[in-house]
Amino acid sequence: MRKVCQALVQIVLAAVLGQVSTFAAAQAAYPSKPIRLLVGFPPGGFTDLAGRMAAQGLSDSLGVQVVVDNRPGANGSIAAMLTMRASPDGYTFYMASPCHVTNTILQSQTRYDPIKDFTPLSGFADIPNILVVSPELPARNL
Template sequence: MKRLFLGIAALLPLMTCLSDGARAQAYPTRPVRMVLGFPPGGSTDIIARYVAEALSATWSVPVVVENRGGAGGNIASELVARSAPDGYTLLMIIGAHVTNRALHNNLPYDPIRDFAPVSLVTSTPIVLVANPQFEARTLADVLRLARARPNEIGYATAGVGSTQHLAAEFIARTQNLPWLHVSYRGGAPALNDTVAGVVPLAFLSTTQVAPMVSAGRLRGIAVATPARSPLMPEVPTFAESGMPNVTAETWYGVIAPAGTPEPIIQRIHADIARALDTPAMRERFASQDATIINGTPAELGTLMREEDVKWSALIRQLGIRAE
């Protein structure tokens, strides 16, 4: 009897492996949620819907985008961290996901340990734009006006600790620039208020602002990429405007709750990778000025850890706290 018990015990790891593999082959058998921590209409929402639509077609089950805005993405992240690790709840993240640890005291989840990386999807450039009624037409104008009117010239971002906010803080520090951060609960409301003239400037993704710039409802000031954006070729880069060290982009990735079986992680990643590698999807992303990365779970995990170290150190150094 003892020998039989030992034999069954030795088989248990193999049986578990087979069970996970069988679940991955059957997955998904019901709708999947793709949660994001920002309201509809922003760049994260646009990217999430592209990915969800492609996965829905591949899996023949709905992949439902669920916007859970608020607290800089913390509400959505906590929801997913506490969800069952079965592949039926995913989270579309940007870099702010990993910097929230430095911004918030007593964060109710760990941005790294409580999640399993799935796919590094894409990145979009960051651009400084102005309401057309604002008198600045160039970056030099913005600097001059901000210095002449300390803490009066406001710029909108998608939230405290966002890549846009950190890029602006870097500029403020290196240029001794006393401008005023106006934080929003996502890119869409920040965009709307800049178009309406509530705030004169905004740091947002080119994906969001390109249609408004083309329509003359916003003025492009400078884009934070080495080369000009093909969507806004008339807008100079920060380097062309005298700031060669200002380069910034927002990256987007898909993660799942920690403990999600590895075969399911690999299945989701493989299906996202195949979708991103089609001509139709490449064209769709290019139309949004989004560069497809198509990174593996390991590559996304490495990026998350590196961004945590890099930006968290800057956040603590500058004393930035969530409002």
């Protein structure tokens, strides 16, 4: 699991550094201040863990502090809205989860379009799920 996570951090770093080169042409030294990584869930869950791993990798690679800012609530929508409203200067990132898209289907009040209002940089992690039942049930497969 650790090797998979390290590989995913490297993929995200490659994607982010590719974007950084775009900013470098328009600005002097990037990054020149801490980077904010918004996470739409409380500390301790998988999205938070993935965000902290990405933050550490980015910090090590870029030589600047990356602050994980947990903004739980509304199934991740609060952090998504903060990201959408942030200045597009490369200093705010959002660790999105599948809820980022499903919220727009399940919640009529969602105020963002996950396709139009955000630019995906990289897939980061895959969480396998399994269906289980009581061992007393005679089922063995679907």
